[in-house]
Amino acid sequence: MAELPPDLSTALDEALRGADSGGLTRAAQKLIRQYRDGFDPAERMPLGSAADVAAYAAYRMPATYAAVAAALRHSAALLPGFAPRTHVDVGGGTGAAIWAAAEVWPSIEETTVLEQAPEAIAFGRRLAGRSDSPAVREARWLRTVIDGPVRTPASDLVTMSYVLGELPPGARTDAVRSLAAEAAVVVLVEPGTPAGYERIVETRDLLIELGLSVVAPCPHDGPCPIPRGEDWCHFAERLNRTALHRRIKVASLGFEDEKFCYVAAARNDRPRASGRVVRRPLKRKGMVALRLCTETSGVTDVTVSKRQGDLYRAARKIDWGDAWPP
Numbered sequence: 001m002a003e004l005p006p007d008l009s010t011a012l013d014e015a016l017r018g019a020d021s022g023g024l025t026r027a028a029q030k031l032i033r034q035y036r037d038g039f040d041p042a043e044r045m046p047l048g049s050a051a052d053v054a055a056y057a058a059y060r061m062p063a064t065y066a067a068v069a070a071a072l073r074h075s076a077a078l079l080p081g082f083a084p085r086t087h088v089d090v091g092g093g094t095g096a097a098i099w100a101a102a103e104v105w106p107s108i109e110e111t112t113v114l115e116q117a118p119e120a121i122a123f124g125r126r127l128a129g130r131s132d133s134p135a136v137r138e139a140r141w142l143r144t145v146i147d148g149p150v151r152t153p154a155s156d157l158v159t160m161s162y163v164l165g166e167l168p169p170g171a172r173t174d175a176v177r178s179l180a181a182e183a184a185v186v187v188l189v190e191p192g193t194p195a196g197y198e199r200i201v202e203t204r205d206l207l208i209e210l211g212l213s214v215v216a217p218c219p220h221d222g223p224c225p226i227p228r229g230e231d232w233c234h235f236a237e238r239l240n241r242t243a244l245h246r247r248i249k250v251a252s253l254g255f256e257d258e259k260f261c262y263v264a265a266a267r268n269d270r271p272r273a274s275g276r277v278v279r280r281p282l283k284r285k286g287m288v289a290l291r292l293c294t295e296t297s298g299v300t301d302v303t304v305s306k307r308q309g310d311l312y313r314a315a316r317k318i319d320w321g322d323a324w325p326p
């Protein structure tokens, strides 16, 4: 089960304490509808009011944090020498990715958030002020509307989570090109839907065309072997729902699975994973069944049995999204 770091959990509790729960529920229900059906062009912007931002922080930020943290952990596992000092997060919202990056890479000293919505900046800054990480506490929050190439300082790490789908389609390519030119490592995360996957595949192709190579999740830079229209590459993180989260989402389950797609790419050569677990592993008595995306054989199903000793013991511990063999 994915957990928020204690300082973020406390910061969120404090920021949401005393909020009108009826207002949060209405705002959350509106956002859920908008993210599902698209935004009304008459709305100023998705996170345009303080109520929208508080609702987003309460019901989405824990999930986007969990997804970004997982994508960054998987990337870090394949970037052993990478100790970023500078981080730029694009379309940062309330700051989920800067908390996740600081957790995965405590080497980060300078953080910049680019975001269009002033209310999201105000809320994100307030949360960040409670972080144990100096890089998060002292992050620069810059009001920026992205409608083409992004003007950003050169940076060791660039992240953009749950934003590509909100950019005007014509601006996506220019934005990614400019980010790729300025960063050593770029990580993009999108919802784990067929549409999110399509955006990630397109962006992955563009990053490769620009001379970067994929760090994760793919163990290769070749075309994605998953047949389009039949399936899509995605991962999931299970997280607890707080009582407030359940109330405003009008949900009864005490947990949810955040499905996400991502791509991480880097300029430098490095060792690759030879495979990636692309489905929840099936663990039965004496065997583990894994669906893998592999460097050499595309997507393939593998069964690891008890007779395989150490490999079997490793397979018992493996999760959806991990590299294989570990």
Ligand SMILES: C[S@@+](CC[C@H](N)C(=O)[O-])C[C@H]1O[C@@H](n2cnc3c(N)ncnc32)[C@H](O)[C@@H]1O
Residues within 6 Å of the ligand: 045, 046, 047, 060, 061, 064, 065, 090, 091, 092, 093, 094, 095, 096, 097, 114, 115, 116, 117, 120, 144, 145, 146, 147, 160, 161, 162, 163, 166, 167, 168
């Ligand atoms: C779904 S939220 C994701 C927020 C955050 N990255 C996360 O993972 O929780 C999308 C964010 O992108 C911002 N955004 C969307 N279009 C933008 C644009 N053209 N320029 C700058 N920010 C934008 C929105 O204001 C919002 O904060």
